[in-house]
Amino acid sequence: MLNSGRTYLGVPVSRPKVGFFDFSSCEGCQLQMVNNESTLLDFLALVQIVNFREAMTGESDDYDIAFVEGSITRPDEVDRLQAIRSRAKVLVALGSCACFGGVNQLKNRFRDLPWVKETVYGGAAVETDVVRPLHDVVTVDLMIYGCPVRKEEVEKVVTNIAIGKEIAYPKYPVCMECKANENICLFDLGEACLGPVTRAGCGAWCPGSRAGCWGCRGPADDPNMEQMKRLMQERGISEEMILDRLECFGGFCEFSDALRAEMSKENP
């Protein structure tokens, strides 16, 4: 659908119909979208939002792009996600839960899932299973990382879709942005940080507030996990603490699972 009268370099641009959807999550990524009032009207001029439970009353099944937040934990969520996939031309995983399972997937780390359910929900009849990221269930076209996502990044993605420009994320780790912001390195302050292996693009949000990175955006391209582990150990940070961080958002599960297996081999 064309954006009435709007052009980019003289060429008419499309105004895609967009839906925002949520599964198991805190819905904070969607909240980011309505948070930045200064650019909200420009954003709305670029896309036509037809489905956004958190921000509007109406809903429609006619959309081009589906932004999907949250992880999948229940059978009915699988059905709903598949329905969204069948309607959307482009399905975008929005935030760490959708991309990696997010904080929710910490549940999967317990060996006894019935015990977890019993402890959290008591006798209430809540149907909940192993937490899965969206790409475990349907084809995901694009991932927007972060817990929460940065609105600027979502805006950039949407702008690029509208004008047909390539969408690319940094392949390098957070350290690159952290140094450019002239932050004091958290290791200099004696703290732990996953900045050297986590994908940049957040603008070193947490280290800039003197909080070490927990890897919410998942691994950078070809991260040196062996050296990451070694440098943490050299600084007296225990393997359990390293695992705490690697497991928190699920993006590093390949590495954290391997590390846990290695640890249990050493201390059975």
Added chain:
Amino acid sequence: MLFKVIAKEELKRLFELLASSHTVVGPVKTGRDRTGLPLYAFDEVERFEDLSLDYAMTKIPAKRFFLPYREDMAVFEMRKDDWNKKVDYNMDRPRIFFGMHPCDINALNRLDKVLMGETYPMPYYIAKRQNTVIIGIDCTPRPYCFCRSMAADTALHGFDMFLTDIGERYFAEILSDTAFNFLRLIKTAEPAGEDHVLYKKAAAARNERFVTQVDTTDLMKILDMEFQSDVWKQWGDKCLSCGTCSNVCPTCYCYSVEATVDLKLTTARKTKMLYSCNLIDFAEVAGAHNFRPERHIRLKYRYYHKHRGFVEAYEESLCVGCGRCGESCLAGITVPEVIASVRSTL
């Protein structure tokens, strides 16, 4: 060469006179590390008391005042059937740099060769370099400084005035009429024989503090011989490819360019961002072919640029031996150790 001696309280007066009408940048204390040592950075300074002229070394070099980490090269305003390009060198008024060590001055001198050279002059850099007055200051070498090995322990040019602390006074070396005119604002004196003695004593005391050395004898040839050496692989296994070495390096100038369009679709920007040859996609080209997908190859080329290619082109290394990269590297990769390992006959 023109010398003066300046009483310490007169330097304070000079700072205050300059700061009242100029943007002054200098070393400031930003905190303490986990061992209690102070951390320093270059920043805008308004009060003389905030200036730490006896600073050890800033974590981040003075580079960002000449080559910002991110900088718009052009802004495009797009109208219906037309567009307009605006170029700004992003230097709206002159700046005074108050207290730069010799290694950092030499770093700028070496950058000048590339960025102010005849082949590809970079106006964004030139605008900042030519509109910055530099007041240098002597340093106390730290254990990891190896600037002497890189012939960067003394600055011979590239500054306006250079101060050496000789106890009660500063011994000032004046290189520009700007600095000469600044000194007319305060009381100075001609150096006497005893000032020369004090200066020579200070220089000798400083010389004794250099402990780290890098043997650069035949280094170009040795690097050529050891291009396939296994040591590169060993260092590459440690490298995090995080780009920190380049970001803290006073002479790394490589950059990437990104074009972005704003949400309104009426403004576009071409933004330059300092990059690092250690980043995974540094040598990635169209079609996603990567000429240097391996960490150790990328790390090796950083050393070949600093210690081989630049030497061949300009007869000095691009490394000034400030030691920042080794100090900031979380994997503990340091220039003296890497070069020693390449030179090793074992």
